[in-house]
Amino acid sequence: MKQSAREFKTLSTVSDFTQHFGFPPPAHPLLTVIDLEKTRHLVPPTTPVLRQLYIIALKKNMQGSLRYGHRPYDFSQGVLAFYAPGQYCEGSDGVDISQISGWMLVFHPDLLLKYPLGKKISSYGFFSYAVHEALHLSDGEEQTLEGLMNSIRHEYQQAIDAFSHDVLVSQLEVLLSYANRFYHRQFLTRRTAEHDLLTRFETLLTAYLAQDGEQPLPTVQHFADQLHVSPAYLSDMLRTLTGQNTQQHLHHGLIEKAKHLLLSTSLSINETAFQLGFEYPQYFTRLFKSKTGLTPAAFRFSAQ
Incomplete structure (x- = not known):
């Protein structure tokens, strides 16, 4: 028997969001700050x-888990999490918010339309992280963000004038800049866990490239899935620890394997490209030259 498609509700405005969850109606049409203690x-x-x-949430003392995307996340310890438009969310019957505390900032993408932040916000990797990769704050960091939230709350509760949007977006950009700093701090202070992830990534990449015969090109998504993290988190972690993102690591591995094949086999340039997973040999040649300064043919000739 064919299963019927699951129904879900789309929350397109800040008012939709507050009404659906029973929060106080927003004082500003494009942004609101919710005191979670008042929602118990x-x-x-x-x-x-x-x-x-867009949602930025600091939730503490919540028992049970919520499902964001395809993963459940437990907020009992208190973390800062970021969600971009289009993310699926589902609660569960076992959630207990009787002791919840923290805050939630909700804003519509239209708030940023005419500002550079509207384009820049996509560069903040934490908006695309899987939810189990949320930000763990120190007490001092939490106080810093709490002060910023109070400023944002104070501003949007004022009467809207010609400067309201400018001020709110400026404050929001400061908040995101601090969050970006704290995320990179987290990578540096949690070195044991991150170095373990780096080691596992390198082991997986080495094993992938060691396979004989034609293989599909390695992708960032493939390794992120194998490591149970999101592509954005993996790239940020690698960039912080090694200076290179995941794609750069994959390209380096491919070029090193290509050099080995060019010098140790009689495969033609096209055959080498296909062996590495390139559908079009000219793409292989272009990448090889961009990384080594030589075409594959010139590299083979120079080693003779």
Whole structure:
């Protein structure tokens, strides 16, 4: 028997969001800050939703888990999490918010439309992280963000004038800049875990490239899936520890294998490209030259 498609609700505006979850109505049409201590009496809805909004949330003392994307996440310890428009969310019957604390900043993408931050926000990797990769804050960092949240809350509660958007977006950009700093601090202070991830990545890449015969080109998504992290998190971690992102590591590995094949086999340039997973040999030649300064043919000739 064919299963019927699951129904879910789309939350397109800040008002949609506050109404769905029973939060106070927003004082500003494009942004609101929610004090989670004041929501303890609410019953969390379990209806799956798709939010077309940006959300930054510091949730503490919540028992149970929420499902964001395809993963459950436990907020009992208190972490800062970031969600971009289009992310699926689903609660569960076992969530207990009777002791919840923290805050939630919700804003619509239209708030940023005419500002450089509207384009820049996509460069913040934490908005595309899987939820189990949330930011763990120190007490001092939490106080810094709390001060910024108070400033944002104060501003959007004022009467809207010609400068309101400018001020709110400026404050939001400062908040994101601090979050970016704290994320990179997290990579540096949690070196044991991150170095373990780096070691596992290198082991997987070495094993992948050691396979004989034609293989598909290695992708960032493939290794992120194998390591159970998101592509953005993996690239940020590698860039922090090694100076290169995941794609650069993959290219380096491919070029090293290509050099080995060019010098130790009689495969033609095209055959070498196919062996490495390139569908079009000219792409292989272009990448090889960009990384070594020589075409594959010139490299083979120079080693004779």
